[in-house]
Amino acid sequence: MRMPGVLALLVALALPCGAGATESIVTGLSQNRVQITTNYDGSSILIYGAVKRDAPPPEGARLEVIVTVEGPSQPLVLRRKEKVAGIWINRSSVKISSAPSFYEVTTTGPLTDILSSTDDLRYHISLPQLIRAVGITNDAENAPDFVQALQRIRLDESRYRMAIGRVQLVEDTLFRADVDLPANLGDGSYKVRLFILRGGKVIDSQERYIGVRKAGLERELFNLAHEQPFLYGVISLLLAAFAGWAASAGFRYLRS
């Protein structure tokens, strides 16, 4: 690992080097590109950083860190089943104009303790704020139920995750967060946001991006399917026909 070197550099950067009493962050990612190959089964990203100060740290409120990782957004329809004539069928629906396909919040402590509601509203950090930020288009009577259901289902599926207390903070200066990207990952740009807070207020924040893209065979197949759909369909059928014939011929050979 080249971590010791990087940490040393960050410590150097974090040393006092001028006037002013503000705190700001310096950050880095262990990798800013993820290649999805055939044997891809999730990957872990190390997000690290340091607090840069011009003066000794202020007394009083503790320093807290929040790191969020957000996957590409997509529009959704949420449906709810109701019992009609003894059968459970989809009745009401709410359209969400976009919701992230993946979202993880990693913090130094419980969100309600370290983040004020005004700053949550401003930066859209917690799940309810995030989904509200991306917007509901139809006004159904009980839209909040639907938004809660979206959170519940996606938390269950581990698409949305709350990793409370999982940011390691050393001497109020260096911090690191390990985020495991899931195995069911789609292409796109994953946004990483880092916040440092004191007394519920965000002091400084930074955004970084991780580019996720398919590679090798995965990329070839995906491109072929989208650029030459007819050819792709024909190849799929030929593959099926060949496999069917080969199995039949193989078994006949085995039995004779």
Place this chain on the structure above:
Amino acid sequence: MQIYLPIAEVSINAFLLLGLGGIVGFLSGMFGVGGGFLITPLLLFIGVPPGVAVATGANQVVAASISGMLVQMKRKGVDFVMGTVLLVGGLIGSFIGVRVFAWMTALGQIELFVQLSYVLFLGLIGGMMFFESLRTILRNRRQGVALPVRRAHIHTWAHRLPLKMKFRVSGLYISVIPPMVIGALVGFLSASMGVGGGFILVPAMIYLLGVPTRVVVGTSLFQIIFTTSFTTLMHAVNSQTVDMLLALLLIVGGVIGAQIGSLVSMRLQAEQLRILLALLVLAVCFKIALDLLLQPAELFSITPLVLP
């Protein structure tokens, strides 16, 4: 061994997929049903998105059906004339079915429509087959080896219709109208319900057309190859939801399963085969009916508007 599927965008154990393909292929080869009504729910269960599950399931059924049909062809169990007539009707039916499917999707009730049609048709056909084959088995047991005295075939209304045609392999001389209509009905159901339609075609051929059980399986598979190929191509072109890597794994398992299934099917008596298929059909029917009647654990469902 985990493998990442490029279109489904999920990572799944490769051996699980091989096994799944094998089980469905086995049933396909044994009964002459495509297995579409099994593979799609199974894929959904292991986390493949619905669009990809339907389209890739169709592609897998193509391979399993070809493998099964080749075995039947060797023992002269395919009536190509009958198959072609059914196919012509099937194309007309699926043309109409695709429209109904789009209409129900727009209403947001496609899931309910599919489930209700499943329960209705599977229940009806499964029940009919079950009691008929049970009766035959009991009667044969009581009478020992002596089979009931029957004419070569029973003359029904199907024999009075015009446009008669000779189906040599099936030993039938009937009008082309009934098979054409049955083909159309199956085509309509398969396009609107998203399955191959073998589980409807097989009993319909036995009970409505009087095709001997010996040639039913092969002829049904012959028809299924074409309808599912058409479905695969439609999905590949319209929604890019066919996952070739997923299909390949299911196919490798499926073709092997289909071979074993065909061999087993030759060892069994026609009545035994029919009663097993009836039980399978009734089991699936029962499962779907339960889903409709019991309160689901999660009332809400998430549907992406644009597939990832």
